[in-house]
Amino acid sequence: MSDTKQYDNDYENKWCPGCGNFGILNAIKKSLADMQMPPEKVLMVSGIGQAAKNPHFLQCNFFHGLHGRALPVATGAKLADQDLTILVNMGDGDCYGEGGNHLLAALRRNINLTLLVHNNMVYGLTKGQASPTSRRGFVTKAQPGGVAYDACNPLTLALSQGAGFVARGYCGEIQHLSRLIKEAVSYPGFSLVDILQVCISFNNVNTYQFYNDRVYKLEEETYKADDLHQAIDRAMEWEDKIPIGILYQKETRGYTQGLAPLQSGSLFSQTYDPEQVQKVISAV
Amino acid sequence: MSKDVTVTIGGEAGQGIQTVGDIIARVCHNAGLYLMAVNDFESRIRGGHSFMQIRISDTPVFAPCQKIDLLIALNTDTWDLHKNEMAATGLVLLDSPAKEKKDESKEKLPEQAQEKNVVQVGFSDLAKDAGGKIMTNTVAAGACLTLLGAPFSLFEQILTQKFKEKEKVLENNITAGRSGFDAVKNTEFPQKFNWPSDGASKGKLVTGVQVLALGALAADCRLAAFYPMSPATGIMIHLAEFMDQLPVLVEQAEDEISAINMIIGASFAGVRALTATSGGGFSLMAEGLGLAGITETPVVIINSQRPGPATGLPTRTGQGDLLFVIHASQDEFPRFVFAPRSVNQAFDTMIRAFHLSEKYQVPAIILTDQYFNDSLWMTTREMTVPEEIERFVTTDADMSSPSEYKRFKVTESGVSPRALPCKGRALVGVTANEHDEAGHMSEKIANRNNMVEKRLAKIQGMAEEMKGPDRYHGESEFLVAGWGSTDGAIREAVDQLRSENVNIGALHFSDLWPFPRKKAADALSDCKHFITVEHNASSQLGLLIRQQTGHSFYKAICKYDGRPFTPDWIAKHVTSVLEEIS
Numbered sequence: 054m055s056d057t058k059q060y061d062n063d064y065e066n067k068w069c070p071g072c073g074n075f076g077i078l079n080a081i082k083k084s085l086a087d088m089q090m091p092p093e094k095v096l097m098v099s100g101i102g103q104a105a106k107n108p109h110f111l112q113c114n115f116f117h118g119l120h121g122r123a124l125p126v127a128t129g130a131k132l133a134d135q136d137l138t139i140l141v142n143m144g145d146g147d148c149y150g151e152g153g154n155h156l157l158a159a160l161r162r163n164i165n166l167t168l169l170v171h172n173n174m175v176y177g178l179t180k181g182q183a184s185p186t187s188r189r190g191f192v193t194k195a196q197p198g199g200v201a202y203d204a205c206n207p208l209t210l211a212l213s214q215g216a217g218f219v220a221r222g223y224c225g226e227i228q229h230l231s232r233l234i235k236e237a238v239s240y241p242g243f244s245l246v247d248i249l250q251v252c253i254s255f256n257n258v259n260t261y262q263f264y265n266d267r268v269y270k271l272e273e274e275t276y277k278a279d280d281l282h283q284a285i286d287r288a289m290e291w292e293d294k295i296p297i298g299i300l301y302q303k304e305t306r307g308y309t310q311g312l313a314p315l316q317s318g319s320l321f322s323q324t325y326d327p328e329q330v331q332k333v334i335s336a337v
Numbered sequence: 338m339s340k341d342v343t344v345t346i347g348g349e350a351g352q353g354i355q356t357v358g359d360i361i362a363r364v365c366h367n368a369g370l371y372l373m374a375v376n377d378f379e380s381r382i383r384g385g386h387s388f389m390q391i392r393i394s395d396t397p398v399f400a401p402c403q404k405i406d407l408l409i410a411l412n413t414d415t416w417d418l419h420k421n422e423m424a425a426t427g428l429v430l431l432d433s434p435a436k437e438k439k440d441e442s443k444e445k446l447p448e449q450a451q452e453k454n455v456v457q458v459g460f461s462d463l464a465k466d467a468g469g470k471i472m473t474n475t476v477a478a479g480a481c482l483t484l485l486g487a488p489f490s491l492f493e494q495i496l497t498q499k500f501k502e503k504e505k506v507l508e509n510n511i512t513a514g515r516s517g518f519d520a521v522k523n524t525e526f527p528q529k530f531n532w533p534s535d536g537a538s539k540g541k542l543v544t545g546v547q548v549l550a551l552g553a554l555a556a557d558c559r560l561a562a563f564y565p566m567s568p569a570t571g572i573m574i575h576l577a578e579f580m581d582q583l584p585v586l587v588e589q590a591e592d593e594i595s596a597i598n599m600i601i602g603a604s605f606a607g608v609r610a611l612t613a614t615s616g617g618g619f620s621l622m623a624e625g626l627g628l629a630g631i632t633e634t635p636v637v638i639i640n641s642q643r644p645g646p647a648t649g650l651p652t653r654t655g656q657g658d659l660l661f662v663i664h665a666s667q668d669e670f671p672r673f674v675f676a677p678r679s680v681n682q683a684f685d686t687m688i689r690a691f692h693l694s695e696k697y698q699v700p701a702i703i704l705t706d707q708y709f710n711d712s713l714w715m716t717t718r719e720m721t722v723p724e725e726i727e728r729f730v731t732t733d734a735d736m737s738s739p740s741e742y743k744r745f746k747v748t749e750s751g752v753s754p755r756a757l758p759c760k761g762r763a764l765v766g767v768t769a770n771e772h773d774e775a776g777h778m779s780e781k782i783a784n785r786n787n788m789v790e791k792r793l794a795k796i797q798g799m800a801e802e803m804k805g806p807d808r809y810h811g812e813s814e815f816l817v818a819g820w821g822s823t824d825g826a827i828r829e830a831v832d833q834l835r836s837e838n839v840n841i842g843a844l845h846f847s848d849l850w851p852f853p854r855k856k857a858a859d860a861l862s863d864c865k866h867f868i869t870v871e872h873n874a875s876s877q878l879g880l881l882i883r884q885q886t887g888h889s890f891y892k893a894i895c896k897y898d899g900r901p902f903t904p905d906w907i908a909k910h911v912t913s914v915l916e917e918i919s
């Protein structure tokens with residue numbers, strides 16, 4: 054096993070002490086180390102939010118973009134150079150709220166990206182408003198009477214849209230999470246890992262205690278991740294028991310595999326051929 | 338005396354107006370005549386009124402003409418709508434179905450039939466006789482070409498090219514074309530061309546969208562992401578034709594926000610990337626434009642303007658976005674804005690925009706419009722691709738210590754050496770937040786000031802790249818100032834006025850931002866007055882010139898009805914302004 058210290062940098066961390074993001078950060082470092090992926094071979098792409106700051110706290114290449122827009126940036130980068138290993142870090146508001154349309158498109162495109170959603174069911178950066186995954190009744194300053202509608206379920210959403218790799222992790226289970234991330238990165242299509250994340254500042258419902266009382270690991274059961282209907286059933290469990298692990302995995306054909314311009318290598322790696330370009334233009 | 342004929346083909350959307358126009362244009366083009374054609378259509382797939390206006394001449398033409406010499410009316414609405422635009426010697430060919438028997442039709446269409454310049458031709462009936470109503474277009478094209486004096490053999494050649502795969506269809510179309518030819522062979526039309534016998538075309542016929550796509554290829558654009566929006570979609574449709582011949586990928590994004598973020602991602606990863614949209618889509622891209630600005634990622638964005646705000650007139654033309662694109666997105670960052678005046682310049686501008694965007698690591702915006710994009714133009718110049726593409730990127734080999742690489746290193750020029758991610762030991766980090774030299778978020782006062790100043794420092798070098806206005810009789814007492822696609826119409830208006838001994842010239846702006854302040858001021862310093870001519874309501878170029886040079890336009894001639902300028906229209910309005918001055 055390689056050293057996770059190679060991914061440390063000296064940039065000051067800006068999260069609240071005790072934030073669930075630390076667990077996720079450590080799990081990412083561990084998975085990268087396990088995959089023996091040197092920092093210079095990693096590209097982290099993120100949106101805006103506490104989760105999206107993640108790449109700053111890692112020694113790697115990174116693009117920290119706009120709220121909700123990490124997936125299009127990552128998609129563009131991957132289409133330009135399919136040899137890149139790209140991990141996308143987003144929060145629940147970032148990914149399921151502002152970036153919802155991009156998630157739908159990414160699920161359909163099935164480009165080989167790994168999406169890690171730090172899902173703490175609340176907006177952290179803007180100080181505690183409801184997010185798309187906040188449960189009904191969750192009280193905030195912006196929703197003083199409690200959230201009046203049901204939470205979005207990103208897992209059933211992804212499953213219903215034909216996603217080939219859908220998993221859930223928990224920031225309190227770092228070993229387990231790092232294994233999920235590893236599996237997700239090695240999956241040759243679009244992979245979603247929704248990560249239950251504790252927010253110690255703005256979510257006093259979904260705490261470490263809350264999750265520790267409910268979370269169970271799918272792989273410790275006889276569960277097989279190849280049945281879509283079972284996966285949907287498990288993805289809907291919440292009140293008493295919450296499953297973590299790979300909910301569903303199937304073989305899919307990645308989008309870039311069939312694209313004509315990528316047959317001779319990545320767009321990036323192909324050389325400019327003035328003769329060929331001139332020929333094509335003159336033939337018009 | 339040169340011949341200059343305007344043919345208008347009008348009817349409902351779905352009647353195949355463009356097919357007729359396309360055949361006529363190709364026959365004239367192959368025979369060595371010059372032409373340009375404007376497409377005028379509504380935002381609908383069937384019905385309504387559409388027309389294609391082809392101006393054919395034995396000398397080059399760069400703008401549509403106001404007067405119609407020959408109107409092919411595939412329905413009676415076309416005649417009603419265009420009758421006031423007919424030239425004194427103009428002729429109308431009106432489709433008259435047989436079921437409205439000749440005698441009855443005289444009562445039914447008394448107005449049209451009584452006009453001496455209206456000839457009723459049973460386009461659709463002749464087509465049915467030849468094998469199907471679908472060939473109405475071929476009959477109409479045949480009739481039109483006869484009147485222009487075209488030999489049938491040239492027409493037959495084009496039909497053969499068009500239908501070479503299907504023998505029976507070709508045969509029927511030739512019969513249909515012949516019947517159109519014969520139907521009007523005894524009709525007088527004063528504007529016949531002397532058809533060159535050698536039949537060598539003088540150049541290429543291209544649409545604006547096609548040239549923008551070819552320019553992108555010549556600029557080595559690798560990824561083009563877009564969301565469909567008129568009038569820009571055609572650019573991407575044309576680019577997509579080359580995906581199996583060149584390393585270029587066209588990706589239809591889920592929305593414009595995604596399109597701009599995708600090209601930023603692609604450019605960050607190391608390939609040249611493009612998006613194309615219209616004002617509405619550009620509005621959605623505004624935040625992404627700022628992202629390219631603060632992350633100093635080169636991207637090229639084509640905004641093909643149409644009248645707005647919001648949905649506006651989707652299939653019409655306008656120049657209302659100049660000040661918007663110069664200022665779009667919050668706060669301040671450098672960008673380039675270009676507005677090519679012709680297909681030749683559009684091709685060159687694509688190459689130049691990609692080059693300068695990478696050289697200065699800033700977004701480059703190209704403003705075109707519906708008129709430019711959808712019109713058919715003739716270019717007599719070879720479209721030459723660059724020998725090599727300079728990429729302005731740095732690698733580990735250029736660095737003494739790659740591990741200390743900083744993407745946003747402060748330099749005097751404002752341009753930092755640009756490494757690409759995952760291509761070496763140098764780590765590349767960028768963020769939409771204000772950041773330090775290494776690309777990490779920073780709120781320190783000194784750092785913020787340094788970064789703002791670093792980005793803005795690029796403007797000096799960028800400004801030096803900008804060309805001043807193109808001068809046409811620039812030493813004149815009066816000048817007309819315009820930008821973008823209106824150049825052809827403005828020049829011709831100037832020619833008209835000069836032939837009437839008016840001391841007038843034109844300044845045409847293609848490089849708009851950073852504004853070529855000194856060069857513009859110099860070009861304006863000697864004229865008595867200048868008048869702006871623009872497709873917007875407030876004279877945005879005029880305002881920009883005043884802001885940047887202190888020179889004020891005497892009057893603005895603004896047209897915002899969504900229809901292109903004609904030289905006559907401009908000349909008429911300029912004349913009344915000049916009368917006011919004197």
